[in-house]
Amino acid sequence: MIGIHDMGGMHGFGKIDTVDNEVFHEPWEGLTFALEKLCAHYGVWLTADEVRHAIEKIGHGTYLTASYYEHWLHAWEPLLIEKGFLTEEELRSRQQAVRDGVDVSVQGPPTTQAEIDELSKALAKTIWEGVPADRKIDARPAFSVGDRVVAVPRPVPTHTRSPRYIWGHTGTVVISHSGYILPDAVSQHLGENPEYLYSVKFEGNDLWDDQAEPGTHFIVDLWESYLAPAGTTN
Amino acid sequence: MSHDHGAGGHHPGELSDGEVRARALESLFREKGYIKGNVVDEIIDTYTHDIGPLNGARAVAKAWVDPDYRERLLADATSALKELGIGGLQGEHMVAVPNTNEVHNVVVCTLCSCYPWPVLGLPPRWYKDAPYRARVVREPRKVLAEFGTTLPAETNIQVWDSSAEVRYLVVPQRPAGTEGLSEEDLVPLITRDSMIGVTLPSVPSEAVAK
Numbered sequence: 001m002i003g004i005h006d007m008g009g010m011h012g013f014g015k016i017d018t019v020d021n022e023v024f025h026e027p028w029e030g031l032t033f034a035l036e037k038l039c040a041h042y043g044v045w046l047t048a049d050e051v052r053h054a055i056e057k058i059g060h061g062t063y064l065t066a067s068y069y070e071h072w073l074h075a076w077e078p079l080l081i082e083k084g085f086l087t088e089e090e091l092r093s094r095q096q097a098v099r100d101g102v103d104v105s106v107q108g109p110p111t112t113q114a115e116i117d118e119l120s121k122a123l124a125k126t127i128w129e130g131v132p133a134d135r136k137i138d139a140r141p142a143f144s145v146g147d148r149v150v151a152v153p154r155p156v157p158t159h160t161r162s163p164r165y166i167w168g169h170t171g172t173v174v175i176s177h178s179g180y181i182l183p184d185a186v187s188q189h190l191g192e193n194p195e196y197l198y199s200v201k202f203e204g205n206d207l208w209d210d211q212a213e214p215g216t217h218f219i220v221d222l223w224e225s226y227l228a229p230a231g232t233t234n
Numbered sequence: 235m236s237h238d239h240g241a242g243g244h245h246p247g248e249l250s251d252g253e254v255r256a257r258a259l260e261s262l263f264r265e266k267g268y269i270k271g272n273v274v275d276e277i278i279d280t281y282t283h284d285i286g287p288l289n290g291a292r293a294v295a296k297a298w299v300d301p302d303y304r305e306r307l308l309a310d311a312t313s314a315l316k317e318l319g320i321g322g323l324q325g326e327h328m329v330a331v332p333n334t335n336e337v338h339n340v341v342v343c344t345l346c347s348c349y350p351w352p353v354l355g356l357p358p359r360w361y362k363d364a365p366y367r368a369r370v371v372r373e374p375r376k377v378l379a380e381f382g383t384t385l386p387a388e389t390n391i392q393v394w395d396s397s398a399e400v401r402y403l404v405v406p407q408r409p410a411g412t413e414g415l416s417e418e419d420l421v422p423l424i425t426r427d428s429m430i431g432v433t434l435p436s437v438p439s440e441a442v443a444k
Binding site: 005006007008009010011013014015016017018019020021023024025026028029030031032033034035037038042048052055064066067068069070073074076077080085086090091094095097098099104105106107108109111113115116119120123124126127128129130131132133134161162163165175177180181183197199201207208211212213214215216217218219220221222223 | 249250251252253254255256257258259260261262263264265266267268269270271272273274275276277278280281282285286321322323324325326327329342344345346347352355356358359360362363364365366367368369371372373374375376377380381382387388389390391392393394395396397398399400432
């Protein structure tokens with residue numbers, strides 16, 4: 001979707017605060033990070049792209065003013081409610097209780113050590129083994145390293161991973177990866193629909209005209225359907 | 235950390251929106267039995283103590299001293315990192331990109347904040363914030379200068395925008411004057427920022443003095 005998240009090349013954001021050596025800046029950030037693993041485990045979302053799309057939909061004002069982990073929380077709440085993990089009422093009244101300084105530490109339902117160990121093991125497995133997104137494709141890739149390709153505009157209202165700053169520009173394939181789950185499809189629950197993925201290199205001059213810095217190149221990972229052959233100019 | 239840090243001790247109005255939302259969810263997750271035992275603490279512990287930029291630094295130091303390993307790292311970073319026990323969530327598909335005199339590499343994710351967690355730990359705040367994501371794909375030389383890195387005009391800069399599930403590890407050049415250092419001594423020179431590509435590895439003052 002064309003949203004504030006797609007910020008590559010935008011002007012007006014100012015200087016970078018270049019120093020940061022803390023993993024979590026507040027205890028609730030670590031908690032939020034852990035809750036994310038739990039949400040993924042329980043299937044609040046099924047893929048990274050479903051949650052990425054949920055973040056893209058939190059609203060441009062919130063996106064710009066909320067912190068990174070606040071984005072996550074804003075994005076999950078509708079998903080948690082929609083998928084029946086909790087109700088809007090439960091969530092809002094518990095948030096109000098926290099705001100009012102009420103002690104919200106609660107006792108969970110009885111659980112056995114075996115259940116605790118099982119959950120802990122499942123989360124550790126995800127963390128240490130990961131969730132691969134590559135898939136085998138029988139068809140042959142349409143492009144090879146060295147091919148000139150155009151990034152076709154993708155002005156869809158749904159999730160896509162083609163950033164706007166390269167739309168319509170011509171680049172060169174520098175890596176041909178294997179097949180990968182297509183974010184556009186999987187985020188809309190239309191199946192994995194894997195496609196070949198390519199790293200495509202664009203020249204600064206082509207993207208930024210006379211504003212480009214000399215000797216700068218930009219490489220973007222793009223799925224096959226995001227690209228078209230650039231004709232016979234190669 | 236999970237169940238004993240409720241809102242107690244804070245005055246209403248002091249809590250950030252994020253803290254309110256996170257504490258409310260934690261409370262509901264515990265009430266409904268989604269949180270069991272110490273799983274929250276275990277995850278936080280893992281990312282605070284076991285997973286961090288030291289992992290990537292170990293791989294880069296090995297690549298600096300062992301040409302065969304360097305070749306394997308550049309050919310198939312996922313497998314080469316796995317040899318050192320490095321891998322997992324957000325590091326399933328790794329590509330290592332070497333800096334040379336001709337080309338300097340920098341990594342960003344303009345669409346969100348994709349980052350190789352098991353190799354470099356969780357990303358610094360600036361990596362996730364708008365100014366870096368917006369600017370490094372337009373004016374990388376200026377951005378690098380803000381990090382204190384000024385490259386010769388003849389060095390090309392390649393910015394990798396990790397818009398898919400592939401994660402990039404920049405392999406910095408071994409600094410001159412470190413020829414006598416062992417693999418173990420090289421590790422501390424390789425900073426997180428140098429493996430994102432915004433800085434160069436630090437040079438130990440003793441090495442320069444020699």
